[in-house]
Amino acid sequence: MLEKFSRKIAVWLIKSGILENDNSELYGYAIQYLLLIIIPTINFLAYCIATHNNIIGLIILFSFLLIRKYSGGYHCKSSTVCLIFSTIVLIAMVFYANLMNFSPVIIITIILCELELIIKGPIISINHDISDKERIIYRKYLYVILAVYDIIMALFIYFNKIHLACSIAIVIITCSLAHMICMIGKNKEVYY
Template identity: 30%
Template sequence: MFRYFAENITFVLIKNKILNIKNRNIYVYAIEVILLNLILLLSLLGISILGKDLSCFMGFLLFFVPLRTFVGGYHAKHSEVCFAMSIGIYMVVMIIFYNYPNLYKNIIVVSIYILAIITFLIWSPLKNENHILTNYQYKRNRKILFGSIVINIIFFVFFSKMNYAIASYEIIFTVLASIFLIIGKLELYQNKKE
């Protein structure tokens, strides 16, 4: 669906001489990514509004998106699968929070959060054969990731001390990003093995 719309938009832009045809594949991919992310963000915002929980959307934007951007990890092969998985996982996150809003007070859960951060420090950013980074870009992303982790830890301590339940969302989204990293690492290992 997203690819179909991206191809049509690209076709119109090329036809009207706004874009150059020789870079068509790049434009199709870029427009597909923009459409996917825009519709996904609007959908997640809508789910948060319907669920009367905008703090989930804030947690997603503050904690998951920056980590996922610089950590890397598993990516679905098709944008529709990515969209469906993202919506499903987001709804599961809301259900977990609804049932356990005080996860940040549980020492076992906080330990899992710390383990997630350790996985970032060891394996991030994950080197992806489909998205090759130069050494400079890799080192830059690693520095940005470390800064992001430090900021997240400061937020977590602050939210926990102030008894703000958004600390639970921070835990959930951080652990979720680490799960995607681990799956991506396993997938990379499996591909090298074959």
């Protein structure tokens, strides 16, 4: 469904003279990719505004995008499913960040999830290949990002902003779960 809509937008932009006619498939793909980022983000931000979770929502959104960029993880086969699933996952992270409280079990879970992200990351789909050099760079960025997030979580806890710390913690846990999904069943063939 999203693919057809993206192609129609690309054709309309070409007919309008905004885009050149030489590569409509590429334009359609780019529009689809843009919509896959914009639509879940708008839905998620609307949910955060409606539930008065603006700060937690922004922390989750930016933390998730940054970690996910450099750690990789599971991708849905259909763009429509991806759109729906992404929105649900983002909203679930806000919901659970509000329920979470830091405990020794959560701290151990975060440490294990960070280790999993670093050891296995980045997990990339066979449809999106990266070089060995890029893999090393992504892993270094991931080390730095996780170290910075650990410091930020510690500061949030120190200043008694537990829900803000939990918002970063839930992102780390969710990204690690996305990694683990790639390693089970038929997914092993699609990811490396």
